[in-house]
Every structure is written in C-alpha cells, then in structure tokens.
Amino acid sequence: MFELSQLRFFLAVATELNFSRAAKRLNMTQPPLSRQIQLLEHQLGVELFERTTRTVVLTAAGRRFFIEAQDLLQRAHVAMLNTQKMSQGNIGSVNISFVASAVYAFLPMVVARGKEIYPHIDISLREMTTGEQFEALRLRQSDIGLVRAPSALTGVNSEILVNEPFVLAVPRQHELATLSDITITHLDKQPFIMYALSTWQPFYELLTGMFRSNNIQPDYVQYIGSTLTILSLVNAGMGMAFVPESAARILFDDIVYRHITLPAGIESLLYLAWREDNDNPAFKVMLELIKLSLAPKMK
Incomplete structure (x- = not known):
C-alpha cells in the first residue's frame, strides 16, 4: 500500500510535469523522487506518467489518480485536524x-x-x-x-x-395571595400540593421535615412528581405549593408567587x-x- 508521502510526491510531479522542479519544490533531490514515483507505479500496477527526455505527461490513469490523490490528502488533513480538535474537546x-x-x-x-x-x-x-x-x-x-x-x-x-430559595405559589383567589408578609404559620391546615417522595425525595423530605419541626400541618391534597403539573394544579385553585424560585418564570393567569422567609437550610x-x-x-x-x-x- 502506498504512503501519504508518495501522494505528495506524485501531486508535485503531476502539477509541475517536471521532476527537477518538483524535487526543488519538495526540498529534495531528483533521484529519490524518481524512485518514489516508480515505487508508487509498481504498487498501483499502472504507469502514471509518460516520460521522454524532454517531457513528462500524465497518462489517463495518472489523470484519474491525480483527482483521487488530492481527495485522499484532503481527507487525511481533515482527519488530523478533527483528531486534534477532539483531543482538545472542541469536537x-x-x-x-x-x-x-x-x-x-x-x-x-x-x-x-x-x-x-x-x-x-x-x-x-x-x-x-x-x-x-x-x-x-x-x-x-x-x-x-x-x-x-x-x-x-x-x-x-x-x-x-x-x-436558590423556594417561593410560594398561591392561587390568585386565595386570601394569602393578597398578604405582603407571609410566614409558614399561615400554611397550617391550608390545602397544599407536595412533591412526590418517589421522584422528588430531596424536596419531599426537606419540606415535610420543615413543616413537622415547626408543628405546621398542611392539608396535603396531592403528591406530584412534576413542577409544571404542580403549578397547573395551583393555577386550578386546588392548593398552594413551594417551588424553586426559577420556576416562577412559568407564568399562569391565576398564580401569584410570594417570597417567604424560611428556616435556615431550606433551599433548592x-x-x-x-x-x-x-x-x-x-x-x-x-x-x-x-x-x-x-x-x-x-x-
């Protein structure tokens, strides 16, 4: 099988159609260049050039190989660049x-x-x-x-x-929606939508633990595994809920988001x-x- 260096040698000769000028372009002497071209022709089993004492001309096979050699070298160059980029994490x-x-x-x-x-x-x-x-x-x-x-x-x-802190999502029609200073004591006995233990264990344990330690007993009406579904239920007036502050970007017509001071460590x-x-x-x-x-x- 031929080597990439032989393709470069061939392309130089095919472009210059002169071994002496091609050797100079490649910064080498003419005899080793001629030997490499002969070796390439032997490996391919075809003549790539018609040579006389005065001229060098591509054969039909040489003209076809000229196109293929350019493509192979280009693909080799791209493969090298992509490999370098991948090793650097850029691809x-x-x-x-x-x-x-x-x-x-x-x-x-x-x-x-x-x-x-x-x-x-x-x-x-x-x-x-x-x-x-x-x-x-x-x-x-x-x-x-x-x-x-x-x-x-x-x-x-x-x-x-x-x-980030939790915010309280409150149905707009609920009386707490109009209060400016809400505390967790206001949530006692109130309908509340809680994160499901099966899918949101960290939030479930954090929030229910907070209520227990402060003797607050919300009326848990639903346990849900999706913040979006929780907010949809709040919007329908089924209860209120704590959600991460970033979830307040989701706007519903009938939800009011209220910041509330929670005990230390109660964060999302x-x-x-x-x-x-x-x-x-x-x-x-x-x-x-x-x-x-x-x-x-x-x-």
Whole structure:
C-alpha cells in the first residue's frame, strides 16, 4: 500500500510535469523522487506518467489518480485536524441528563452558550429523576447530571451548582395571595400540593421535615412528581405549593408567587454530578463551561 508521502510526491510531479522542479519544490533531490514515483507505479500496477527526455505527461490513469490523490490528502488533513480538535474537546459529543426544573433557567442558557462556543460538539439532553441520573452515570450513559442530591456513589463526584430559595405559589383567589408578609404559620391546615417522595425525595423530605419541626400541618391534597403539573394544579385553585424560585418564570393567569422567609437550610439545591474517570474531552470542556456559566448564581 502506498504512503501519504508518495501522494505528495506524485501531486508535485503531476502539477509541475517536471521532476527537477518538483524535487526543488519538495526540498529534495531528483533521484529519490524518481524512485518514489516508480515505487508508487509498481504498487498501483499502472504507469502514471509518460516520460521522454524532454517531457513528462500524465497518462489517463495518472489523470484519474491525480483527482483521487488530492481527495485522499484532503481527507487525511481533515482527519488530523478533527483528531486534534477532539483531543482538545472542541469536537465530539456529550450527554447531559437533568431534572425537569433545571430547564426553566439554567440549562437553556448553558446549551445555547455551549453551541455558540463549541459548534462542533453535539449536546444530547435527557430528562431524568435524580435516581435515574445516578444510575445513568454509573453505567456511563450520561456524561453530566444536573441532580437534586449529592452523590453517594464511589467514583461519581458532585458539587452544588445552584442554590436558590423556594417561593410560594398561591392561587390568585386565595386570601394569602393578597398578604405582603407571609410566614409558614399561615400554611397550617391550608390545602397544599407536595412533591412526590418517589421522584422528588430531596424536596419531599426537606419540606415535610420543615413543616413537622415547626408543628405546621398542611392539608396535603396531592403528591406530584412534576413542577409544571404542580403549578397547573395551583393555577386550578386546588392548593398552594413551594417551588424553586426559577420556576416562577412559568407564568399562569391565576398564580401569584410570594417570597417567604424560611428556616435556615431550606433551599433548592441543584447539584452537578459526573464520573471522575470520564475521559471524554468534550465532557471536560462542557463541565467547565457549566461551572463558569452558573458560577454567579451560586451563593
């Protein structure tokens, strides 16, 4: 099989149609160039040039090979550049999993910025619960997870990415919607929509624990696994609910969002999770991009 260097030698001779000028162009002497062309012709089993003492002319096979050789060298050059870009993380693919509430503000901003800075990185998104994400990370089906709990898995790192308060979503017709200073004592015996334990364990345990420790007993009318569905039920007047502040970007006609002072530590935490042994270069640049993009939102 011929080598790429032989293709370069051939193209130089085919362009110059003169061995002496081609050798000078290649910064080599004429005899080794002639030997390389002869070797290439032997490997191909065809004559590429018709030679006389005065002229060098491409044969029909040579003219065809001229086109093929240019294409092969171009593809080799592109392969080299793409390999270099991939090793630097500028090309490739990355899989990002996320909890639903991450899309309201954080994830769209990161994806848009990622596509702008790294247009040749394919970003695949998949919505999952926190538990499903840790399993996907363990099985290497996800590169980066946006989860609601820290990692307890060996080899999977996590750190707090966003720390935001909860806001109270209140039906517009409810009497609390008109109060300017709401406390958690106002929620006692009130109809309340809570995050489901099966899909939102961190929020469920945090909020129900807060109510118990303060002797507040809301009337839990529904346990729901989707922030959007919770807000839809609030909008229908079925009860009120705590949601992350970023969810207040979702506007409903009959919901009023109220800030409320909660005990210390009662906050909505979004964690970044990843395998420490992930050697995907695209993952590494996207991980840093996420950290830098959301750093101002961290407390």
